Each structure stands twice: as C-alpha cells, then as structure tokens.
Amino acid sequence: MRRKRSNLFLGSFFIIIFILMIILVYSITKEPSLITTVIVIPLTLLSFLFFIMGYKLIRYEAIHQVTLDDIRRKINKHAKSKGIVAAPIAIIFSGIDGSGKTTQIKLIAKCLKERGLKYKYIWLRSASYTSLLFSAFFHLLKYVMKKDLEYGNKVIVKVKCWLFTIDMFIRSIIRIRIPMKMGYYILCDRFVLDAIVDIISEKENIDPLRSIIGKLLLALNPRRSITIVLDVDEHEAYKRKMDIINVDYLKKRRRLYIKMADILRIPIIDGTKDPERVHKEIIEKILAHHPIWYVFNKKNEE
C-alpha cells in the first residue's frame, strides 16, 4: 500500500512538471522567434518524457513478478551484444623519420579492426591555414624574403609561431576532437611533441613548460591520449628512409625528441627491435593500463 502511495507521489510529481513545462512552452510560443523555437522544441520533448515517466509510475507496480518465458523473450530481443563502450583514446606516435611510427600504427589499426572498433589514422605534423595566408601575403608583397619568414626576422618568426599554434588548434578540433566524440579511436602520426621539436629546431627557443606557445600546444593533446616516442639510432633511421637530408639532421632532432620526452615524461620505446616485439612492448608497457587493452592482451595470451 505504501509502495503504491509512493508511486502515486512520484508519478504526480512528474505529471506536475509536465503541466508546468507545457505552460512554459505556451507562454514562450506567444512570441515566436528563432531563439524561442530552439527553446520550445527541447522543452516540449522533455515535458513529453516527464509525462510518460509519470504515467508509467502511476500505472505500473514498482516490482512485478515475471516468468522465465517473459525473460527469454526479452533476452532474445536484446541478445545483440554492443561491444565495448569505453570512450576512445588517441594514440600518438612521435619520433624521427624512419623510427617505425607508421609500422606500429598499422599494427595497432589491425588490432582495432579485428575488435570491430572504429579508428581514424591521421598525420598531423603541421597545419597551415592562417600561417599560410600570412606567409603568402608577405611574400607576395615582397616585404620580406622567404628566408626571413623562416629564420630571419624575429618578430615575423614569432607571429608565424602563434599562427601555427592557432592552425594546430583548428586542425586538432577537426581531425581529433570531433572524430573522438563520434566514437573513433585516433591513431596519430606525429602531433604536439613533433610541433614543439619543429619550432625549437627553427631557432625559436621555447620551453614547453613555461612559454605560452608551449603550454598552448601541450593543451592540444586530448585528455584521453597516450603519446609514445619511438627512438632509433640516427644511422639506422637513415638506412630505413631514403628521402632524409642527412644524418646530422636526424641526430639533432633525435636529441631534441629525447630531451622533450624526458621533460614531459613521455615514454620512450626502443624502435630498433623487431616490429612485432615493439608492438608487444607498446601494449604491455603503456596501453595495458587502459581498460580496453586488457581484452587485447587476454586475446593475445589465449
């Protein structure tokens, strides 16, 4: 009896909210405009929902007996398992050219595919929207020489850095954040760390932990992300890739990657080993802590 009374109480509560919302909707629609229409539609839907809930509460018992056949019927209806729902992560690989980033991304992509998970592969070393316009504008005006845009004039280099940061922000929204919200795992070939290394190597000496540009760039990393630096000896990397300028270029960048990874506490994995071994190490050392990867590990063990 008490249970029925409480149902009536809660049901009536929802129906009262429904009535109040209908009154609110009615008063808003008296002065129709685009904004009021935007408010009215969700309010109407919400009030309808409250009505349904209130009705159900009044109409049905809180706990009711069912037979095994009833349950069997329901289970058959819902038998399709929808799989993992954990929010996806972005796995970012950084390192010098020829360190094996693409190979490792392919192996992870294969795992995700086998598991029926959606993923997107993106290459995000740089982005040029505003910075490209800026460079083109000054170049067309012959205001400065091309070398000034890259190395010379300090003010211009600084402005270019800021514009580059804005571009990276825009690109990360479009290529990383939105797809992640759509349920895609992101496999990212280069990102923030590489951008920082690029900026430092362009003679703009920034401290990623103190400078505003450094902080802004680091903030671009999604919270649910893992960055991994793949490290290989510069001579080995030079052998792997034919289009690299020279070994010194790689040596300089490798030093920067190791230094930055150390400052930012990013794990470094030795990429000189066999690709399968490196892949196993990545999963064991870093990704094993992520809930979904435990299933991968288990599968591998079996």
Add this chain to the structure above:
Amino acid sequence: MKLDEQLFRLLIDNVLSNCCSLQDYSANLRKLIRKFRDNKISLKLLASTNLPFKENIEPYIVEDEQQQKEWIETFALVSRLLRQKGIIHVFIKIFRHPWAIMSDVDILPLNPTEELKALEVLHDAGFHFFQVRILVHPLRVLPLKICARKFNASLFVDFYPKPVWTRKIVHENEIIISRRQISEVHGIEAYVPSPEDDLYLVATHAYNDFKIPLASILHGLKVISYKFDWEYLFNLAQSYGTLDAVYVYLRALEVYSAGYLGESMISKDILERYEMYKICRSIKKWFEKTYEKRLDFPITIPIKLGSIYSSFYHCGTLLGCVSLSELLYDFLSHYYTPLALLLNELRKESKD
C-alpha cells in the same frame, strides 16, 4: 584480530560521532540503528560493548545475524550452481569486511545468453523472478528463493545484464570478466572482479546512490591492500567519465585511513592526477568544506555534484560511444536516482 579490535573501536567512535554522549543514543535508539543500517554495518558490532542500552538492541542484532546467515546461504547456493554449470559470471559489489552487512547478491553475467542460462539454473532450483519497472535496464532480473520469501527482505539475487547503475553506464562486462579472479568470500570460493574493477564498481555505485557508507570504505581499504594498478583505475574512470565518483571515494579513503589508521593509504600523486579535472576540483572544494574536521559516515554527496555536474560530464564523455537512446537513459538516470532516493527517505521517515 588486533586490527579488528582497532577497527571496532574506530567504528563505534565514528558511528556515534554526531552524538554528545552515549545516553543521547540510548534515548533515541532508532537513530543509532538507522546509523548502522545506513553505513551497512552489522549491529553485531555492539554485542561485545558495555553500552547501557545493549538489551534493547538485542533483537536487532539477532535480525542482522539472521540476514547475514541467509545472505551467506544464498550466496553459497548461487555460486555453487553457477560454477557447476560453467556459467561465465562474476559477483559484484560484495563487501568483504566481516562487519559489513550485505543486502543482496549481485551478479554480472558475461552476456544475455549467459544470463538466460543462469536464470534457467536458478529456476530449476526453485527461484522466482521479479523485475523493476521504470528506467531500469529491461534485462535486469531479481530472482528470489521463494521458501525464504519476505518481499521487503533483501535476499534478492540481483542480475545485472550490464554494469549500469539504473542506466548509468560505468563499465563493460567483457573487461570485468576477462580480469575476474577466484577468491574466498565469507569462506566460499567465488568469482569476484579484480581489485581495481572491484573498487571501481563499489565507488561508482556509491556515488550513484549519493552515499558512501562506512562498509564500502572498509571494503576499499581491504581491496587496495592487494597489488593494485592505480593507472588502470584512472584510465578506466577517465574512459567512462566517472572520475568524479572514483575521486570522491579515494578522497574518503585517504581521509579515513590518515585520520583513523594513522597512515594515508592513498598517495597525494594519485589524487593530484584526478584534480587536474575541473569536476574533481569542484568535489575537492566541497569535500574540504564539508568534511574538513572529521568524516561523518555515510558521506552524502550533494545533488548539484552527483546529479547535475556528473550528468553532463559523464554523458559528454560517452557521447559517440553509445546510441542516443542509451545516452538519454543514462542522462535521465542521474535525475531519477535522487528522486527515488528522496522518496525512500520520506518513506523511512514516515516509518520511523
């Protein structure tokens, strides 16, 4: 045994913390019993004390003993049946502390097929099935052994088709089952989640109920005493948008262990990682303001944090990972739960 004795004194102090003297409680016995029940602590704890009103409590102690006995019997029976038939399952939300009192046996099967198999086994063993009406998952079934039938009694076996509290999605069957382990619970061998999943489920469930009882804290202390992967716990909470729930639980564990056991069981680094999130910082602010001097169990979470903030943060995280209808149910359950709890409180008040 020494630890038990120590905890025993601490519990008494904690449960009676709101009272000026023991005599206050003897005058208002119901309040004392209510305090124990809210904290899911057995009144047996009072049996060996020299409280002046001990005789009045005797019937309640017997009632608790009976409930504990019936719970162990049901748990043993269900565990044996499911293991015999090879049904893939795990028992969740079981407080393993000897003073904790359990109200039902919660089971998480691998998938609906395993659930059906389990229900068929229980049906043959004489169980009858019940379902809860509004908003709750359509496959959530409450089997009840009819010979022990007391409708309001808490001897239900509770089948969770998914780790969802009302409809709030917090985990995945497959992951929990893949990490499950066999453990001895009250002398019975059964499948339980890994320590990390166990603590996570208890923490998120308590947060969903807007109350962290003392029994869950004692359970947490036991769980983290095993080899514990904090990194996994953080990633899990981050993936399902439940950092707020885990943070408040860890905070309570930290304050309790530091204040009552003499050493903090949770390092500051762990908590600081959570505090990088705005929602955890809001909780920190509230927690420090409310429980600055001492913890008063059960810890009650304000609706603003547990309902409003949590609904947007949790559903925002799961956006894109679940269907829109599931997301809507998830969102609504954040608001339905406090309403249902409010109603229960009103019912309890009128009963008192």
